[in-house]
Amino acid sequence: MRWRDASIGAVLCLGVPPLAMAATPLTTTQIAPGIYLHAGVQAEATAANEDAIANVGFIVGDASVLVVDPGGSAREGEDLRAAIRQVTDRPIRYVVMTHVHPDHIFGAAAFKEDGPEFIGHAKLPGSLAQRGAFYLRNLRRELGEAADGSEVIVPTHLVATTEAFDLGERIVTIRAHGPAHTDTDLSLLDERTRTLFLGDLLFVERIPVIDGSVVGWLHELDSLADFTAARAVPGHGPVAVDWPAALVPERRYLQKVVDGTRLAIRQGIDIGEAPRHVAIDEQRDWLLFEAYHARNVTAAFKELEWE
Numbered sequence: 001m002r003w004r005d006a007s008i009g010a011v012l013c014l015g016v017p018p019l020a021m022a023a024t025p026l027t028t029t030q031i032a033p034g035i036y037l038h039a040g041v042q043a044e045a046t047a048a049n050e051d052a053i054a055n056v057g058f059i060v061g062d063a064s065v066l067v068v069d070p071g072g073s074a075r076e077g078e079d080l081r082a083a084i085r086q087v088t089d090r091p092i093r094y095v096v097m098t099h100v101h102p103d104h105i106f107g108a109a110a111f112k113e114d115g116p117e118f119i120g121h122a123k124l125p126g127s128l129a130q131r132g133a134f135y136l137r138n139l140r141r142e143l144g145e146a147a148d149g150s151e152v153i154v155p156t157h158l159v160a161t162t163e164a165f166d167l168g169e170r171i172v173t174i175r176a177h178g179p180a181h182t183d184t185d186l187s188l189l190d191e192r193t194r195t196l197f198l199g200d201l202l203f204v205e206r207i208p209v210i211d212g213s214v215v216g217w218l219h220e221l222d223s224l225a226d227f228t229a230a231r232a233v234p235g236h237g238p239v240a241v242d243w244p245a246a247l248v249p250e251r252r253y254l255q256k257v258v259d260g261t262r263l264a265i266r267q268g269i270d271i272g273e274a275p276r277h278v279a280i281d282e283q284r285d286w287l288l289f290e291a292y293h294a295r296n297v298t299a300a301f302k303e304l305e306w307e
């Protein structure tokens with residue numbers, strides 16, 4: 001309890017608002033030396049879960065801490081921040097938002113007081129400008145007062161290709177990907193432990209969501225498969241230690257969506273009907289299939305119909 005007393009004392013001295021003191025540290029697991037992860041629940045966002053549905057974590061270097069991702073609401077972000085302070089008092093210098101989706105970005109507000117670099121894909125500011133206000137209204141509707149404090153944080157540091165960040169004797173390489181899950185996807189590699197954070201470029205157990213380009217996503221998976229990694233952290237689902245084999249179910253699903261949608265287009269099946277014909281045998285293999293599969297086929301149809 002000693003650390004906790006110390007941190008509450010520090011908070012009081014700095015006059016931080018009551019929200020920070022209400023934080024309940026997220027439960028985390030150390031998945032590799034200095035890398036901590038909180039597993040999101042495999043569900044839709046609700047007030048009860050505070051949109052804590054994505055995997056969130058942090059990497060501790062000799063000089064500083066990097067957060068990936070900050071979580072789905074300011075409350076989750078506060079709880080993640082409290083979990084970090086259980087482990088280390090080193091400065092939180094980087095907060096990475098792996099892509100534009102609400103469950104990965106709205107925790108960022110909780111880290112403003114740390115004055116970190118908020119890191120995002122070069123296309124993230126444009127995407128946030130288009131969707132941010134809508135996402136925030138949606139979050140307030142879904143979470144009610146549990147959304148309090150959540151806001152759109154515009155990234156302060158953009159990654160357009162590949163960039164290395166030094167946490168103190170610990171290099172994390174961040175890559176910007178082409179359109180795939182979204183058009184703002186980043187992946188991170190902790191060079192020391194060969195731990196690969198994939199954001200929602202990788203879904204395990206939960207059905208992948210196509211919001212960028214399904215063809216582009218398959219292409220990005222090909223290049224990611226060439227990486228040597230000791231473990232891979234998906235945006236949703238358990239950590240995979242078998243890499244690149246962990247990609248196989250997702251790649252199979254996405255390829256079936258592409259092949260099935262192309263066939264439907266050739267057969268003159270219309271966009272409204274296509275979801276009932278494409279990749280329906282995948283239903284038993286994925287959580288939340290009913291909620292997202294039809295939407296995925298519709299997205300693939302729009303992408304593929306003019307090929």
Ligand SMILES: [Zn+2]
Pocket residue numbers: 099101181200209235
């Ligand atoms: Zn996502």
